[in-house]
Amino acid sequence: xxxxxxxxxxxxxxxxxxxxxxxxxxxxxxxxxxxxxxxxxxxxxxxxxxxxxxxxxxxxxxxxxxxxxxxxxxxxxxxxxxxxxxxxxxxxxxxxxxxxxxxxxxxxxxxxxxxxxxxxxxxxxxxxxxxxxxxxxxxxxxxxxxxxxxxxxxxxxxxxxxxxxxxxxxxxxxxxxxxxxxxxxxxxxxxxxxxxxxxxxxxxxxxxxxxxxxxxxxxxxxxxxxxxxxxxxxxxxxxxxxxxxxxxxxxxxxxxxxxxxxxxxxxxxxxxxxxxxxxxxxxxxxxxxxxxxxxxxxxxxxxxxxxxxxxxxxxxxxxxxxxxxxxxxxxxxxxxxxxxxxxxxxxxxxxxxxxxxxxxxxxxxxxxxxxxxxxxxxxxxxxxxxxxxxxxxxxxxxxxxxxxxxxxxxxxxxx
Numbered sequence: 057x058x059x060x061x062x063x064x065x066x067x068x069x070x071x072x073x074x075x076x077x078x079x080x081x082x083x084x085x086x087x088x089x090x091x092x093x094x095x096x097x098x099x100x101x102x103x104x105x106x107x108x109x110x111x112x113x114x115x116x117x118x119x120x121x122x123x124x125x126x127x128x129x130x131x132x133x134x135x136x137x138x139x140x141x142x143x144x145x146x147x148x149x150x151x152x153x154x155x156x157x158x159x160x161x162x163x164x165x166x167x168x169x170x171x172x173x174x175x176x177x178x179x180x181x182x183x184x185x186x187x188x189x190x191x192x193x194x195x196x197x198x199x200x201x202x203x204x205x206x207x208x209x210x211x212x213x214x215x216x217x218x219x220x221x222x223x224x225x226x227x228x229x230x231x232x233x234x235x236x237x238x239x240x241x242x243x244x245x246x247x248x249x250x251x252x253x254x255x256x257x258x259x260x261x262x263x264x265x266x267x268x269x270x271x272x273x274x275x276x277x278x279x280x281x282x283x284x285x286x287x288x289x290x291x292x293x294x295x296x297x298x299x300x301x302x303x304x305x306x307x308x309x310x311x312x313x314x315x316x317x318x319x320x321x322x323x324x325x326x327x328x329x330x331x332x333x334x335x336x337x338x339x340x341x342x343x344x345x346x347x348x349x350x351x352x353x354x355x356x357x358x359x360x361x362x363x364x365x366x367x368x369x370x371x372x373x374x375x376x377x378x379x380x381x382x383x384x385x386x387x388x389x390x391x392x393x394x395x396x397x398x399x400x401x402x403x404x405x406x407x408x409x410x411x412x413x414x415x416x417x418x419x420x421x422x423x424x425x426x427x428x429x430x431x432x433x434x435x436x437x438x439x440x441x442x443x444x445x446x447x448x449x450x451x452x453x454x455x456x457x458x459x460x461x462x463x464x465x466x467x468x469x470x471x
Contacts, residue, residue, distance in 0.1 A: 063141040065093045065134075069101045069150065071285060072121055073114040075323040075342060079172050079251050080146075081446035082120070088450065092120055093137060098285060099125045101152050109285060113326035127155050134163070142453060145220065146171040154217060161218065169234075170224040170449050172251030174360030175434045177229075177394040219244065224449055226250040228433050246452040249436030251445045252360070255345035256367045262349065267370075270315040271347050272306065272334075273356035276325035277380075277388070292385040299333045301377040305355075305406040306337065312417045315352060320344040320361065353420060358391030363435045366427045371420040372399075378407040398433070399426040 064085050068076070072094055077083065085092045099109050109123075124130050134141070143160055145167060147153075160167055219238040224246045225231045234241055277298055278291035306317040319334050321341040327333065340347055348354060348364035354372040356362055357380070365372040374396040380388045392403045400423050404411050431437075441448065 062090055063093070063137050064090045065095055065137065065141060065143045067095050067097060067143060067145040067147070067153070067156075069097045069147050069153070071098055071112045071115045072096055073112065073323060074116060075114070077116065080144075081172075081449075084444070084446045085450075091137070093133075094121045095130070095133070096121055096123045097153055097156075099123060100156075101150075102285060112285060113324060124156075127159065130156055131159060134159070134165075142166050142168060144168045144170050144449070146173065151217075157217070166222075166453075167220040168222045168224065168449070168453055169220040170248075170445075171226070171230070172445055174250050174252055174363060175227060175229045175233075176358065176360055176391060177398045177434070222246055222453065224248045224452070227436055246448065247438040247441075248445055248448045249438055249441070250360075250363065250434075252345070252363050253367070253436050254444045256364060257442060257444075259345040259349040260368075262346070266350055267352045268315065269347060269351040270309055270313060270317045270353040270355060271344075271351040272302075272317055272319050273344070273354065273359045273361045274319050274322045274325060274334075274339075275357055275359055275388070276322035277357075278386075279325070294379055295333075297379045298377050301379065301407050303335045305375065305412065306335065308412065309353075309355070309417070313353070317355070318347055318351075320347050353417075356392075357388050358393075358395045360434075362395055363431075365422075366430050366435065369422070369424070369427065371422045372401070373415070373420070374401055374403045375406050376403050378405060381405065398430055399423055 066080050066082075068080070072080075080094070082092055082094070102109070122133055124133075143165055145157075146169070150157075157167065219234075219241060222244050223234055223238075223241055225234060226249050231245070234245075278293040278295050309315070310317055317337055319337055319339040320343075321327065321339050323342065325341075327339060344361055345364055348361075348368055348370070351368075351370060354362070354365040354370055355375055356365075356372060357375065362372060374392050376389050376392055380386045383389065389403065396403050404415065406412060443451070
């Protein structure tokens, strides 16, 4: 890779929203005098559904975003952009996108795997649970036989896809996943941290002495974001019951703590027509790190935003409602349980009066050792590096970082 490279192409497989402009470093790359292009492969990824692609909340329309629907269109665009191009992907390998990767490799265009998103613990399933989950997936997708074959190929790694030229690895969990996928990767790994760590550093730099809130991490419950792209709005969850349960719990929290409960809205949510679902509480979008920095308690189900509670060292309460306990309707309890288990906590059913009354709000605490382990496993084991995510990517991608192969030394004993 040569320093004169001035073109960056970002591959995404889901509609590009306002939050993604920051997360994928669009303004950063432009400030460094790169030409930036986003190739949106949503139509290609969901081609098996034969559904018409619909606009999602906060979706960006901009001249740098190109919605890809064929290899021919892709080739024309790559030809137009010309030499001096580096492609950054956040999802690799992808069997649906392999023809596009093959075209890049044929042209010797460098491919960098840089996923700024977060990782969540995955609960170890029993054989019965694995079979049940697989059977439900099969039933949902019987009408898409080609898609089922692709997923089987992906799970069993029947077709080997060459690894990318460099992998930017944010945490120990990511490293293990990439080793499982590609085998030996130490000659192309660059240690970094998840993008949320950048947001944490920005929020930490502001005045965070005033801890006056209890923040709830919204997950846009009941909305399947992939189905949302095709215009599907059906949810198995009774949302009226869910929201009523959460409102009652928030009322109790405010009454017992004196703290204002603020809702950190999911970046893919749209509550414009139902802004009172959580009562008359403030709902803030795009400022999660900032709100957590000013909070004493975090309430959540199973979100990667738990990383902010770990970084700001505040206690978290993992909750579920009676409606979410039905695994046929939601996998929320599965994610919440796996996340809570990593820090030695239990998930509380807010509709269980006895469990709720047992919460001692005056003595909420967290296991500092477990928080430190969580940071290494799912946020970063390179927190001594206060450069931003994309500064690390640029330095290593263009050969200005001499510590490219240092991941094992940085994370020694944590893999």
